[in-house]
Amino acid sequence: MTQSRADFHEQHQAGAQAEALRLFEQKAVLQGAWLNWVASQIYALQPAAYANMVRRELARLQEISEN
Known part of the structure; x- marks a missing residue:
């Protein structure tokens, strides 16, 4: 049975948020x-849905940081 x-989304939301935050935090470092x-x-992330x-989530963090 395939997952809906x-x-x-529910299963991976917390992980996606944590990953986006990790990536976003590197912005100041890498400039x-x-x-x-x-x-x-x-x-490199898999699957594509993730x-x-x-x-x-990264776009949301960007928007928050700009406002």
Whole structure:
């Protein structure tokens, strides 16, 4: 039986948030090199649905930091 999208999201939400925070915290360290680095980190995440969750959470953190 395949896992529903909602179940997958619920099961992996905390991990995706933690991963996004870990990636976001490197922004100050890597500065100009961060964008390429973070793109490669997200690209390596599997499955794609999880990578998308991390990407969305990272976008949310970016938005919060800019406001």
